[in-house]
Amino acid sequence: MSDLLEQLVHGLTLGSLYAMVATGLALMFGVVRLINFAHGEFYMLGGYAFWYAYAELGLPYPVAGLAAVAAMALFGLAYERGVIRTILARTWHVQLIATLATSITLTNLAIIVFGTQPKEVPTRLSAAILDVGGVRMAWQRLLVLVAAVAIFAGLEWFVAHAKLGKAMRAMSQNREACAVVGVDVQQVALATFGISAGLAAAAAALVSPLFNIFPDVGALLTLKAFAAVIVGGFGYVRGAIAAAFLIGIAESLAAGYVSYAYKDAIAFVVMVAVLLVRPQGLFGRRIGI
Amino acid sequence: MALFETRGLTKRFLGVTAVDAVDLSVEAGELVSLIGPNGSGKTTLFNCVTGYLPPDGGRVIVRDRDVTGVAAHRIARLGVGRTFQLVSVFPRLSALENLLTFLQQHQEENVFARLVRAPRVRRLEAAAVERARSLLDSVGLGARANAPAGTLSYGQRKLLAFAAALMPDPDLLLLDEPAAAVNPTMIEQMKTQIRALHRQGKTVLLVEHNMDVVMDISQRVIVLDHGQKIAEGPPDVVRRDPKVVEAYFGR
Amino acid sequence: MRAARWVLASALLVAVPWIVAAALPGQQRYILHVLIFTALYGALALSYDLVVGHVGSLSLAHPAFFGLGAYAAALLATEAGWPFVVALPAGVAAAAVVALAVGVPMFRLTEHSFAMGTLGFAIVTQIVATNWVDFTHGPLCVTGIPKPQVAGLRIATLPAFYWLGLATLALVAVLYRGLTTFRLGRAFHAVRDNETLAAAASIDPLKYRMLAFVIGGAVAGGVGALYVSYVGVLCPGELTVSLSVNLLVMIFLGGVGSLRGVVVGAAAFTALPEVLRMAPTWRMVIYGLLLLLIVIRAPDGLEGLLRRGGALGRRRPSSSGA
Numbered sequence: 007m008s009d010l011l012e013q014l015v016h017g018l019t020l021g022s023l024y025a026m027v028a029t030g031l032a033l034m035f036g037v038v039r040l041i042n043f044a045h046g047e048f049y050m051l052g053g054y055a056f057w058y059a060y061a062e063l064g065l066p067y068p069v070a071g072l073a074a075v076a077a078m079a080l081f082g083l084a085y086e087r088g089v090i091r092t093i094l095a096r097t098w099h100v101q102l103i104a105t106l107a108t109s110i111t112l113t114n115l116a117i118i119v120f121g122t123q124p125k126e127v128p129t130r131l132s133a134a135i136l137d138v139g140g141v142r143m144a145w146q147r148l149l150v151l152v153a154a155v156a157i158f159a160g161l162e163w164f165v166a167h168a169k170l171g172k173a174m175r176a177m178s179q180n181r182e183a184c185a186v187v188g189v190d191v192q193q194v195a196l197a198t199f200g201i202s203a204g205l206a207a208a209a210a211a212l213v214s215p216l217f218n219i220f221p222d223v224g225a226l227l228t229l230k231a232f233a234a235v236i237v238g239g240f241g242y243v244r245g246a247i248a249a250a251f252l253i254g255i256a257e258s259l260a261a262g263y264v265s266y267a268y269k270d271a272i273a274f275v276v277m278v279a280v281l282l283v284r285p286q287g288l289f290g291r292r293i294g295i
Numbered sequence: 296m297a298l299f300e301t302r303g304l305t306k307r308f309l310g311v312t313a314v315d316a317v318d319l320s321v322e323a324g325e326l327v328s329l330i331g332p333n334g335s336g337k338t339t340l341f342n343c344v345t346g347y348l349p350p351d352g353g354r355v356i357v358r359d360r361d362v363t364g365v366a367a368h369r370i371a372r373l374g375v376g377r378t379f380q381l382v383s384v385f386p387r388l389s390a391l392e393n394l395l396t397f398l399q400q401h402q403e404e405n406v407f408a409r410l411v412r413a414p415r416v417r418r419l420e421a422a423a424v425e426r427a428r429s430l431l432d433s434v435g436l437g438a439r440a441n442a443p444a445g446t447l448s449y450g451q452r453k454l455l456a457f458a459a460a461l462m463p464d465p466d467l468l469l470l471d472e473p474a475a476a477v478n479p480t481m482i483e484q485m486k487t488q489i490r491a492l493h494r495q496g497k498t499v500l501l502v503e504h505n506m507d508v509v510m511d512i513s514q515r516v517i518v519l520d521h522g523q524k525i526a527e528g529p530p531d532v533v534r535r536d537p538k539v540v541e542a543y544f545g546r
Numbered sequence: 547m548r549a550a551r552w553v554l555a556s557a558l559l560v561a562v563p564w565i566v567a568a569a570l571p572g573q574q575r576y577i578l579h580v581l582i583f584t585a586l587y588g589a590l591a592l593s594y595d596l597v598v599g600h601v602g603s604l605s606l607a608h609p610a611f612f613g614l615g616a617y618a619a620a621l622l623a624t625e626a627g628w629p630f631v632v633a634l635p636a637g638v639a640a641a642a643v644v645a646l647a648v649g650v651p652m653f654r655l656t657e658h659s660f661a662m663g664t665l666g667f668a669i670v671t672q673i674v675a676t677n678w679v680d681f682t683h684g685p686l687c688v689t690g691i692p693k694p695q696v697a698g699l700r701i702a703t704l705p706a707f708y709w710l711g712l713a714t715l716a717l718v719a720v721l722y723r724g725l726t727t728f729r730l731g732r733a734f735h736a737v738r739d740n741e742t743l744a745a746a747a748s749i750d751p752l753k754y755r756m757l758a759f760v761i762g763g764a765v766a767g768g769v770g771a772l773y774v775s776y777v778g779v780l781c782p783g784e785l786t787v788s789l790s791v792n793l794l795v796m797i798f799l800g801g802v803g804s805l806r807g808v809v810v811g812a813a814a815f816t817a818l819p820e821v822l823r824m825a826p827t828w829r830m831v832i833y834g835l836l837l838l839l840i841v842i843r844a845p846d847g848l849e850g851l852l853r854r855g856g857a858l859g860r861r862r863p864s865s866s867g868a
Contacts, residue, residue: 278651
């Protein structure tokens with residue numbers, strides 16, 4: 007029984023990771039209708055930034071984490087300005103190929119700069135074990151879940167109350183109307199990318215102590231995050247979060263009880279299964295985030 | 296026998312009933328217009344009837360065949376031609392090739408014969424080109440036959456789309472706002488073309504906002520409002536119907 | 547006159563091994579090796595262009611079909627002792643069957659989802675190839691794949707492989723040309739350029755998308771089978787997402803939708819890094835940046851640039867056979 011519960015805890019950790027990454031993807035799609043194939047690389051680079059700040063510069067954990075988030079937020083802004091803005095008006099083929107190309111470039115640059123050996127970033131919390139009635143887990147896992155929930159709550163508040171957040175929601179519902187009404191669509195798009203990249207970096211800072219960082223980590227992550235976005239109903243953030251947890255738990259249970267080697271295929275299987283039965287996603291195609 | 300009819304056709308979107316149990320029928324050889332205020336469900340009805348949207352209820356019958364929910368390409372194959380509200384052509388193909396594309400599915404199916412370009416196949420293809428050229432001439436685009444469709448003006452593309460829909464010689468033609476967004480000369484040309492089709496015995500159902508066009512050429516007018524049929528009859532009668540007046544002005 | 551040029555060009559291409567032996571004797575092995583890869587990649591790129599360039603389905607599943615054909619042929623040859631002339635068609639068939647099975651659910655998806663779905667399929671195929679060690683040997687690779695024997699002749703020398711590769715490329719080119727002109731080509735292009743209108747013209751978009759997808763996948767499988775018979779070894783690392791990126795670079799570099807463009811793109815893509823002797827990771831960085839640049843600035847690729855510059859003469863209408 008404690009085995010099952012430990013698998014579930016692991017599933018929640020995975021779910022938190024996928025949810026944070028999927029949220030960024032869903033936000034970008036909601037606001038500018040673009041799928042960023044390089045999104046997993048935001049996580050990967052965020053992870054390396056965190057590793058550098060924490061392991062190389064020796065900064066305290068929270069500071070290193072925030073530094074990584076800030077660095078990636080800036081990267082996200084630069085990415086929007088440099089790459090995204092030039093392809094926003096183009097067909098989705100061009101957008102897809104362009105972001106895919108960026109993904110490959112970033113991954114290989116990471117191999118060149120950091121090497122292929124995974125970076126381990128153990129923290130005090132990832133080493134300390136919490137025992138709850140026979141179920142053992144690293145304290146870090148609790149932190150991941152709590153932080154994820156806090157982040158999602160913060161996002162909800164942001165979209166409902168903050169000027170920028172409300173503008174993001176409005177843009178995701180009707181872009182043309184926003185431009186007419188005076189919303190600075192370019193600014194909002196820029197900010198969305200900064201936030202999405204920052205979210206991915208936060209996920210990296212929270213999860214890397216448990217899972218390590220390596221250049222290829224982005225590819226599978228993009229796929230799983232996308233699976234969550236699709237299963238949840240394109241562009242609908244809450245749906246993506248729920249779907250992400252579903253996928254995380256399914257993957258963990260599959261790894262434990264079916265086969266560890268094929269666990270990565272689970273997200274894909276869930277995605278195709280849902281799409282065949284309910285093409286609009288589990289929670290329907292909502293308009294707006 | 297009605298060439299085309301809908302019985303209780305219904306379509307809903309996210310809680311809004313766009314087409315509400317509409318019964319309509321068109322006899323062979325009739326020229327009928329479908330009118331109604333914006334948002335009354337005309338184009339949605341067109342899309343349900345031509346296979347682009349699956350209806351939520353009711354039936355669509357073409358020549359005594361139930362084609363409810365049948366895919367668009369199969370309905371087209373049955374001899375139903377249509378144009379689109381936002382003019383639609385194949386931009387990279389020439390005007391001539393646009394028309395040829397509309398005929399090819401109705402031609403020789405024997406793959407082997409086509410591979411070896413048997414004489415019969417070559418004759419069919421030559422006949423197709425003949426027909427395409429003459430159609431282009433009849434809409435005044437003969438000189439632009441080899442121009443890529445994307446380089447034509449909006450009005451020219453509208454005429455091209457019209458000619459393309461005629462290429463497979465459909466019995467039933469559904470025209471979605473043929474007089475929209477074009478200059479008065481073009482509108483006159485459209486009216487002439489549609490009248491010519493009518494004289495040839497073709498059945499035409501058109502959706503139109505331009506009341507002059509509707510009153511001028513239609514034999515019968517059907518009025519939709521909020522997805523429901525509210526009136527039907529000869530143009531003069533419908534124009535004076537209080538329900539129709541209220542639908543257009545009473546809000 | 548055109549026929550004479552064709553004959554001359556063909557004769558030259560066939561004579562390449564001797565020309566190279568005479569002109570650059572020390573380099574013969576290396577040059578032939580590059581040319582063989584060029585021919586194989588050219589055929590693969592053409593099969594991919596059929597799907598992406600002519601019917602407009604942005605599939606990322608091609609590496610999986612290449613791999614399926616490769617593994618089918620490799621395993622049948624090494625484990626079951628099947629001769630090349632049977633293993634190759636088996637590879638083609640395996641890829642075709644899977645393409646059919648995968649295509650049905652995939653084409654229910656739109657645009658981004660389709661791309662992601664095919665990407666997911668490719669990744670899962672790679673995962674299976676890597677982990678099903680009992681069957682595919684996983685990272686230990688399938689080794690000792692025998693050289694092909696065609697009509698009693700054993701194809702073991704580089705010139706022989708070169709001619710086999712050249713014949714394959716020629717065959718695929720003819721198939722490609724046949725599929726993308728006249729009625730079929732018009733149907734494909736109609737679906738690509740305006741799917742809604744294509745349906746109004748009685749053209750079934752699903753049927754034509756599936757046709758291109760399955761044929762493209764089948765050819766990819768065939769190239770995979772040929773590839774393993776040349777290289778002799780097959781590892782799961784051959785089916786990565788990078789191959790999709792490479793294929794995209796090839797077709798966009800040379801000119802998507804154009805036979806000449808794609809072959810030129812494949813040739814440039816294969817020859818260049820050999821000339822520049824780049825490390826694999828730097829190569830991918832350059833390709834990524836190159837692809838990004840091409841797709842943003844010149845989506846027609848090299849062909850488009852040359853056409854616009856007038857170097858290739860006036861453009862004839864796309865696919866008319868009339």
